[in-house]
Amino acid sequence: MSLLSLKGVESFYGASQALFGVDLSVEDGEVVALMGRNGMGKTTTISSILGMVKPRGGSINFAGKEIVGQQPHRIAQQGIGLVPEGRRCFPNLTVEENLLVAARGSDWTLARVTELFPRLGERLGQYANTLSGGEQQMLAIGRALMTNPRLLILDEATEGLAPVIRQDIWAALRKLKAAGQSILVVDKTLSELLPVADRCFVLEKGVTVFEGKPDALTAELQDRYLGV
């Protein structure tokens, strides 16, 4: 059984429908890329998984349990770690406090996170709002890892970052993948995303229109679904 599976998920923002039938699945230990142009429903899909937007149709199953309708904190507690769009570190907490504030489980510790991101280790006592964008991104990933999630979800984790920093982030994600971490990742830079991904899903207008291996996503398909 899949770790995460969405079937025919429909979600609304107020009166306007954003998702019209999203299908998606993530197996244990797999890195899955969720793609699509801006406004096609990627972030809404993630919000729906975490219960921040309540789906009105379809089902979302995580680790064998239906999670539609549950409170966001209950869903997260079952093993989903979110790295949200825009990072959303707590600016008035130090780096160390950001990492500890929601920490659960024992596998990921402060020491392991700072080993993965040495820059965070050097800045443990600094307030999060004094960090650079790249460091905040590392902090957001570290904060999610500290909840020891079975599934890590990253929404636009490299957006707006300098190329060198992006490489650091991708290198960290490759390390996580090698360690068997299941990851669902949304990113726009296909050249960096596709080599890491085991499978891809493409959304168009709130519907899943492609599912398959990265190499099945031909240049033609990329142009049709993802080209600007």
Place this chain on the structure above:
Amino acid sequence: MTAALIIEQLLNGLQLGVMLFLIAAGLTLIFGVMGFINLAHGSLYMIGAFACAAIAAATGSFWIGLAASLVAAAAAGALMEVAIVRRLYERDHLDQVLATFALILILSEGTRWLFGSFPLYLDIPPLLQGAVPLPGGGQYQLYRLAIIGVGILVAIGLYLLISRTRLGMRIRAGETDREMIAALGVDIRTLYTVVFALGAALAGLAGAMVGALQSVQVGMGEPALILAFVVIVIGGIGSIKGALVGAILVGVVDTMGRFLLPKLVALALPASQATMVGAALASMLIYVVMALILAFRPRGLFAGQG
């Protein structure tokens, strides 16, 4: 005017400030974390005072009464949060103010129904009766000094709670991004109930301690609430440090104003008018101070510093 008299008045101001801090700390915490305006916070102060007076009268022990005031106010606060306030977080401030104003009326009438209209009296516990000598001659009531001591301990305790514990981290995180802290698996509803009960317990503690200095009666909470609002506006809404500084400032300025202004006015006006004019000016003084502070720091002294 002797040095001892001035020291005595300063200590009185400090003691008033400490009481205001205990009330304002909960108010500012609840506003900072939940964005909720709780007009009924003064009723929790009253509940603390009545619980202490009633239990102390029944058991003969001030200390059991004090413990009862903490329990009663925290329980009333938690009940208020779960039954009513929780439904109002998403509503606008006008709805919150209307609902909590209704709570004031309900709690005041409920208390009157239980205890009657006559004030209750609470004796200072034997351990804290008596006075201590002040430098420069004069004496000061030991009980008032004890209140100042308790206020300092609570301030230190709150500082440690907010800055050093996991609960404190979650409270600060909740102030900036509630949705995110929930998405990380923290049960924000329970956190809110805990914060509300904690704020209520502090107000109850203030009510119990002040009960031995003043009479315990229905309606005692609202004047204190207004001063507490002045305190948190001066200090910066949401800031515990601001509540402490604001409370001490308001307590000392108010007390010293009432003591010194009539004397100052007497230098310019005949004595018969001086007392009246001085008293009138003194009662305006904290609002003048608030206006001045807001003119230079529109969001208060410590806005946005947790």
